[in-house]
Amino acid sequence: MTKKTIVLLGLVSLFACSKEPIAKMEAPLQTTELRTPEQVLEFAQQEMPEVFTPEYIAQAKSQLKDDQQLEFRSGTTVSVPAGSTDALAAAIADAGEGGTVILEAGMHTETAQVTVETKVRIKGEDGAEMVLHALDILDYNTPIYPGILITADGVVIEGISFSPDVTIGGIGIWNEGNKMAVNNCVFNGFQVSLLNNGGIQWRVHHNDITSSDIWFSNELADAYGIINMNGHSASITNNNVRQSVFGIWECAQGGISMGNETSGNFFGHILCKVPEAWIDYSGTLVGAAAPANHWIVALNNSHDNYYGGIVTIDGAYSNLLVANTTSNNANYDFEFVGDSERFGFLTPFTHDNRGYFKPGQTVKDCGVDNKINGGIQIDIEADPCF
Numbered sequence: 001m002t003k004k005t006i007v008l009l010g011l012v013s014l015f016a017c018s019k020e021p022i023a024k025m026e027a028p029l030q031t032t033e034l035r036t037p038e039q040v041l042e043f044a045q046q047e048m049p050e051v052f053t054p055e056y057i058a059q060a061k062s063q064l065k066d067d068q069q070l071e072f073r074s075g076t077t078v079s080v081p082a083g084s085t086d087a088l089a090a091a092i093a094d095a096g097e098g099g100t101v102i103l104e105a106g107m108h109t110e111t112a113q114v115t116v117e118t119k120v121r122i123k124g125e126d127g128a129e130m131v132l133h134a135l136d137i138l139d140y141n142t143p144i145y146p147g148i149l150i151t152a153d154g155v156v157i158e159g160i161s162f163s164p165d166v167t168i169g170g171i172g173i174w175n176e177g178n179k180m181a182v183n184n185c186v187f188n189g190f191q192v193s194l195l196n197n198g199g200i201q202w203r204v205h206h207n208d209i210t211s212s213d214i215w216f217s218n219e220l221a222d223a224y225g226i227i228n229m230n231g232h233s234a235s236i237t238n239n240n241v242r243q244s245v246f247g248i249w250e251c252a253q254g255g256i257s258m259g260n261e262t263s264g265n266f267f268g269h270i271l272c273k274v275p276e277a278w279i280d281y282s283g284t285l286v287g288a289a290a291p292a293n294h295w296i297v298a299l300n301n302s303h304d305n306y307y308g309g310i311v312t313i314d315g316a317y318s319n320l321l322v323a324n325t326t327s328n329n330a331n332y333d334f335e336f337v338g339d340s341e342r343f344g345f346l347t348p349f350t351h352d353n354r355g356y357f358k359p360g361q362t363v364k365d366c367g368v369d370n371k372i373n374g375g376i377q378i379d380i381e382a383d384p385c386f
Contacts, residue, residue, distance in 0.1 A: 075099020082106020134170030268302030338366035
């Protein structure tokens with residue numbers, strides 16, 4: 001996607017809409033009753049049982065737990081004093097499999113990429129900060145080297161404030177391990193704070209993210225908050241993401257995205273498919289294997305975004321959007337996109353998604369066989385699909 005495309009999209013005005021009544025629901029659990037993730041999961045199984053099976057719901061409930069029920073007892077605990085430089089790799093080795101690394105309050109600096117190949121918990125004391133070496137992403141023809149690369153299963157990172165050591169900021173944490181979690185961290189100034197490429201049961205909970213603002217001034221550079229590119233059963237909950245092109249980018253199969261706040265982004269959320277546009281650290285061209293499908297997007301607050309709150313595009317299907325709050329999004333609160341070349345290449349129509357919307361929320365549906373309940377539906381004859 002080019003910045004020129006984004007600028008043009010941002011200038012698209014919101015046309016007059018016609019309000020549709022909220023459809024009466026026959027099921028006993030109503031959307032107005034949905035206040036907790038557990039209620040949402042019950043509703044999802046009730047409304048789309050062919051998609052959200054009992055096994056899916058059981059897995060989703062386990063995903064909501066921050067601690068992952070992982071044990072960190074077999075290794076040792078290693079403390080890293082404030083003011084450290086390039087100390088993390090050695091501390092992980094000393095902690096060993098199943099150990100814990102404590103970053104003491106204060107600044108810690110890494111001047112090269114850190115690869116985590118051992119199951120370990122990396123935990124910051126209150127006030128722990130870490131500067132990562134995350135190279136800028138301006139030339140998409142060269143490999144991307146994240147600040148931290150996770151290849152082990154069961155890694156947990158929590159309670160650390162991260163920032164890059166370069167002007168733009170590259171990728172903070174790139175995950176490829178299963179049952180990996182990032183909780184209660186702060187990310188400031190990265191082009192991509194968190195990216196999952198294939199890890200199963202990836203958990204991203206209670207993080208605060210402000211992306212690099214480079215995309216405002218440099219049309220070659222993008223910035224995204226959280227990307228689930230590949231890997232199923234992801235859990236993205238209770239994060240605050242701002243100042244991104246895409247705040248939260250949900251791709252691949254089967255995830256929950258709940259309780260997040262997205263504001264000041266171009267799109268707050270986008271259910272989509274990451275194109276094969278990046279070269280990873282190994283020299284491999286990477287992108288999402290599948291568009292977003294079997295996602296539950298609920299209880300989020302997406303507001304004051306430059307284009308839209310929650311956008312479903314590029315073949316995304318069989319997703320449920322319910323009990324989300326939106327306000328002051330420039331064009332639409334929700335959009336289900338048809339065949340489109342708005343990003344400079346064909347993205348096929350979305351289909352078979354289901355959305356339940358609150359009074360006053362604007363919804364534009366250009367897809368196929370999406371079931372839209374409530375909200376103010378945009379007249380696509382007056383405001384054509386594109």
